[in-house]
Amino acid sequence: MTTTTLGRAVPPLFDGRRSTARQVGVYVFVLGPFLALLAAVPLAWGWGLSWLDVVLAVVFFHLSGLGVTIGYHRHFTHGSFKAKRWLRVGLAIAGSMAVQGSPITWVADHRRHHAFADRDGxxxxxxxxxxxxWALAKGFWHAHMGWLFERDSTNKQRFAPDLLADRDIVAVDRQFPLWMAVTFLLPAVLGGLLSWSWWGALTAFFWAGLVRVAVLHHVTWSTNSICHMIGERPFRSRDKAANFWPLALLSFGESWHNLHHADPTCARHGVQRGQLDTSARLIWIFERLGWAWNVRWPTPQRLARIAADRSVGGGAHG
Incomplete structure (x- = not known):
């Protein structure tokens, strides 16, 4: 049901419920890689893990992970920079290969997260x-991965109308099943060709496909769970987002979550001395090459405004 605010119609939070087929898909592509991750340690003991598997896993971890952090998150969700058309499409495809949802679905969910951060909605x-x-244990499970199994679908028309109007992104969104297949099969093909063996294809599928996707899943989900529960909060936001330094390298800078919620459109999340932010560094390279522009960097004036908000007890936009 559409509600009204100050006489204006406000679209509902949800635009329906997932079909049974889509819900089954969520279970398969969330639990499948997770089971592979659980099997990884005993299987690695005296079994097929080669340097080729490690290299392929690292390459695809960076490709798909940065597709999420730079593409899905900083570019599409928050507009931290503008990019050439081919780069936008490439980032959408790379993000799709993380198997965390199609671009428009991911963006709609994340914008809803910011609109209602740590509140109902x-x-x-x-x-x-x-x-x-007990409530925090339940909350941790819900924030980390339990929410993925709920069937309500975030209203894309309300939270991502700009992407629904972008034909290129809509096309990538519709091709999501294709890019999910590619993210598992391409490492296997490369492993088979480079080792010239079926065994090399199988181990690359397992390590650089299933295990890599599972690890990336839990790194991303930890930003939703851990980074809203524990860590430092040097900037004031209207929620409990915190910095959790142990995740900084694996999350490509996303775990500097406090600054992000204090200033969501900022292209760099790790703004203090020693805070490694791989995603921001790659955006900087894109800017130098002329592929990205209007990058919203954390200038001294921008950070001073957040600090001023903090000093008077106000909250930066979330």
Whole structure:
């Protein structure tokens, strides 16, 4: 049902429910790589893990992970920079290969997260059930991956109308099943060709396909769960987003989450001394090559405004 605010119609949060087929797909592509991750340690002991598997896993981890952090998150969700058409399409494809949802679905969910951060309406806050030990345990599970199994679908027309109007991104969004297949099969093909063996194809599929996707899943989901529960909060935001330094390298800078929620459109999340932000460095390279422009860097004036908000007890936009 559409509600009204100050006489204006506000579209509903949800635009329907996932079909049974899509819901089954969520279970398969969330739990399948996770089971592979659980099997990885015993299988690695005396089994097929080669340097080729490691190299392929690292390459595809960076390709798909940066597709999410730079493409899905900083570019499409928050407009931290503008990019050439071919780069936009490439980032959307790379993000799709992380198997975390199609571009428009991911962006709609994340914009809803910011609109209702740590309040009712947030799709994955760990604070929705209370502050008792049991409530926080339940909240952690919900924020980390439990929310993925809920069937309500975020209203894309409300939260991502700009992407629905972009024919290139709509095309990539419709091709999501193709890019999911590519992310698992391409490492296997490369592993088979480079080792010239079926065994090389199988081990590359396992390590650079299934295990790599599972690790990336849990790194991303940890930003939703851990980074809203523990860590430092040097900037004030209207929620509980925090910096969790142990995740900085694996998350390509996303775990500097406090600054991000204090200033969501900023292209760099790690703004303090020693805060490694691989995603921001690659955006900087794109800018130098002329592929990206209007990058919203954290200038001293921009950071001073956030600090001023903090000093007077106000909240930066979330």
């Amino acid at each position: 947030d799709p994955h806050s760990p604070w929705l059930f209370g502050t008792s030990p």
